[in-house]
Amino acid sequence: MMLRQAAKKALGLTSRQSTPWSVGISRLYHENVIDHYDNPRNVGSFDKNDPTVGTGLVGAPACGDVMKLQIKVDEKTGQITDARFKTFGCGSAIASSSVATEWVKGKAMEEVLTIKNTQIAKHLSLPPVKLHCSMLAEDAIKAAVKDYKEKRVKTNGAAAAGETTQA
Amino acid sequence: MNKATKLVVSISTLFRQTRSSTFRCNPIPTIAIINSQTHLRRRESLEPNGLRFAGRVFCSESGVKRSFFKCWNCGFSSEKVAFLFCDSCRSIQPVDDSVDYFQIFGLEKKYEIDDGILEGKYKDWQKKLHPDLVHNKSKKERDYAAEQSAKVTEACRTLTKRLSRAMYIMKLNGINVNEEDTITDPALLMEIMELREAIAEANDSNELNQIRSQVQEKLKQWSDSFVKAFESQRFDEAVKCIQRMTYYERACEEIVKKL
Numbered sequence: 001m002m003l004r005q006a007a008k009k010a011l012g013l014t015s016r017q018s019t020p021w022s023v024g025i026s027r028l029y030h031e032n033v034i035d036h037y038d039n040p041r042n043v044g045s046f047d048k049n050d051p052t053v054g055t056g057l058v059g060a061p062a063c064g065d066v067m068k069l070q071i072k073v074d075e076k077t078g079q080i081t082d083a084r085f086k087t088f089g090c091g092s093a094i095a096s097s098s099v100a101t102e103w104v105k106g107k108a109m110e111e112v113l114t115i116k117n118t119q120i121a122k123h124l125s126l127p128p129v130k131l132h133c134s135m136l137a138e139d140a141i142k143a144a145v146k147d148y149k150e151k152r153v154k155t156n157g158a159a160a161a162g163e164t165t166q167a
Numbered sequence: 168m169n170k171a172t173k174l175v176v177s178i179s180t181l182f183r184q185t186r187s188s189t190f191r192c193n194p195i196p197t198i199a200i201i202n203s204q205t206h207l208r209r210r211e212s213l214e215p216n217g218l219r220f221a222g223r224v225f226c227s228e229s230g231v232k233r234s235f236f237k238c239w240n241c242g243f244s245s246e247k248v249a250f251l252f253c254d255s256c257r258s259i260q261p262v263d264d265s266v267d268y269f270q271i272f273g274l275e276k277k278y279e280i281d282d283g284i285l286e287g288k289y290k291d292w293q294k295k296l297h298p299d300l301v302h303n304k305s306k307k308e309r310d311y312a313a314e315q316s317a318k319v320t321e322a323c324r325t326l327t328k329r330l331s332r333a334m335y336i337m338k339l340n341g342i343n344v345n346e347e348d349t350i351t352d353p354a355l356l357m358e359i360m361e362l363r364e365a366i367a368e369a370n371d372s373n374e375l376n377q378i379r380s381q382v383q384e385k386l387k388q389w390s391d392s393f394v395k396a397f398e399s400q401r402f403d404e405a406v407k408c409i410q411r412m413t414y415y416e417r418a419c420e421e422i423v424k425k426l
Contacts, residue, residue: 061410064417
């Protein structure tokens with residue numbers, strides 16, 4: 001709440017007008033960041049226990065941030081059909097995870113593993129001091145994919161064990 | 168004169184005789200001895216200005232010319248590095264980075280400190296250094312006083328709060344806690360997630376205060392764990408304690424914002 005008001009005051013934005021953001025005040029947030037903060041996409045949760053869901057839970061202890069990113073995967077094609085996030089942290093961390101959920105949708109799992117934090121940082125024009133927020137988002141994507149793959153191995157393993165006992 | 172003082176005097180005469188930088192390498196074995204003596208003496212005397220050996224300064228990387236203290240005003244030189252004032256002419260000295268926050272307040276370099284001493288000493292120093300109170304001194308001294316006053320304030324702030332004190336004491340031991348690494352400990356992160364969600368969903372101040380007191384309990388608990396880990400030199404564990412404390416502090420700040 002406070003960030004939204006402060007940001008609006010700082011930029012004099014009432015509508016989504018583009019402003020020369022680099023007006024010498026180094027604490028301004030880029031309008032992309034504000035956009036993600038005001039209109040967060042994909043906030044929420046999936047059921048952790050759903051076998052098509054991969055959950056990535058990461059934290060940045062230096063600034064006390066936590067980020068949860070979940071992906072829903074189509075089992076047959078291996079494509080990510082949907083994503084949700086929940087982040088407690090600064091505006092940059094929230095925006096980074098929001099961007100991450102947008103970018104993973106509709107992509108294959110192997111493809112999203114190539115998403116780099118530098119791309120997210122560039123998209124949001126993050127200042128150097130906030131680069132670790134984008135790193136956190138990259139790690140969250142990787143953790144979500146890893147979790148999904150581990151779950152698949154477990155369920156496949158259980159199914160295989162079931163088959164052998166039956167046979 | 169005891170053995171330690173004898174050693175110092177002989178080394179400092181050596182330095183005074185030959186002010187060349189080649190000597191920087193040689194005294195290192197003797198410096199090690201002096202340093203261990205220094206360590207012992209510091210534990211015995213609680214006096215803040217008690218025997219600050221030149222041995223400490225010998226090891227500073229800024230070169231031979233800082234190997235002993237020399238006042239800019241009266242030229243008085245000694246093995247003792249004055250913290251704020253020259254012993255001879257009482258003029259204010261520039262900030263010396265090798266003096267750490269614990270030394271400023273005359274405290275031992277450990278985590279448990281007496282808050283009363285901290286506050287008392289802080290007021291004492293500010294009486295001498297505060298920019299408003301040094302009008303009658305030269306410009307140079309007023310500038311030094313301003314720098315020193317800022318350092319003392321920073322020192323007090325760092326040492327007052329448990330978390331910053333813990334991080335500082337780790338830094339003094341060469342362990343930098345604030346590295347930007349991501350962690351994936353599921354148990355810890357789940358707990359913090361749930362905590363932050365509870366704070367976000369809490370609607371009245373009663374609920375928030377309840378959560379806050381729980382978090383403060385946890386803070387105290389982990390602060391105690393930190394002390395144990397640190398004193399037994401289990402630095403990895405100490406870092407984990409500090410990480411947890413950071414998360415709880417952040418949660419407390421959120422609660423305060425909401426209240």
